[in-house]
Amino acid sequence: MLLTACAQSPLKTQTQSPAESGNVNMLMKFAQTYSAMPAEAQKREYGQINARRKSEYGRMQMVMMAVLPGSRYKDDARAVALLDEHLKAPDSRDEGLRTLAGVIKALLAAQPKQEESVAQLMQKLKDEQKRADMLQHKLDELLAVEKTMYDRHEAQPK
Structure with a gap:
């Protein structure tokens, strides 16, 4: 989604030429087309681009x-x-592509932190579910004791 938004963004840097913004737009169109390709077509495309x-x-x-x-x-x-x-290459002069590369790199750097947070939240959820199950078990036991006491009380002659 972010990559699609970047392609449609009207924001341009002052140093960006029309040709450079065209490369970013072409790259976004490539990404959209490539992601819709079947696996065999992706394989052929990979070979050509590589x-x-x-x-x-x-x-x-x-x-x-x-x-x-x-x-x-x-x-x-x-x-x-x-x-x-790409960022270190001497021929990397297209500001649009360099900016996009920086954004993608930052997103990839943040991804492990997000995955770690998700893992921590999942562990907390499991712990809370165990606690809820334990409390439900205790409640069921108390209700069983209460029912037994009630049944004994009802069974006593009056």
């Missing part, structure tokens, strides 16, 4: 293939390595 990954646009296409959900080549660690390669 052959020309030396260009900054090709590197960013490889990044997109590594970060998109549903990609057969999804690999966050590989995406970070490709982003680092």
Whole structure:
């Protein structure tokens, strides 16, 4: 969603030329098209793009293939390595692609923290469920004792 929003964002930097913003738009269209492809078509596309990954646009296409959900080549660690390669490359001059690379890298860096938070919340939920089950068991036992006492009281001759 964020990547689609970036493609539609009217925000432009002052140093960004129309050609550079075109690369970002083309990359967003590529991402949209690629994510809708069946696995076999993704494999063919990967082979073609991998052959020309030396260009900054090709590197960013490889990044997109590594970060998109549903990609057969999804690999966050590989995406970070490709982003680092892109950001350090001497031919990486397209400000739009550099900015996008920085945003994607920041999102990938934040993802483990979010996953850790989710894991902690899941553990708390399990702990609370165990506590609720234990309390329900105690309540059931108390109700059984109360019923037994009531039955004894009713069974006593008057």
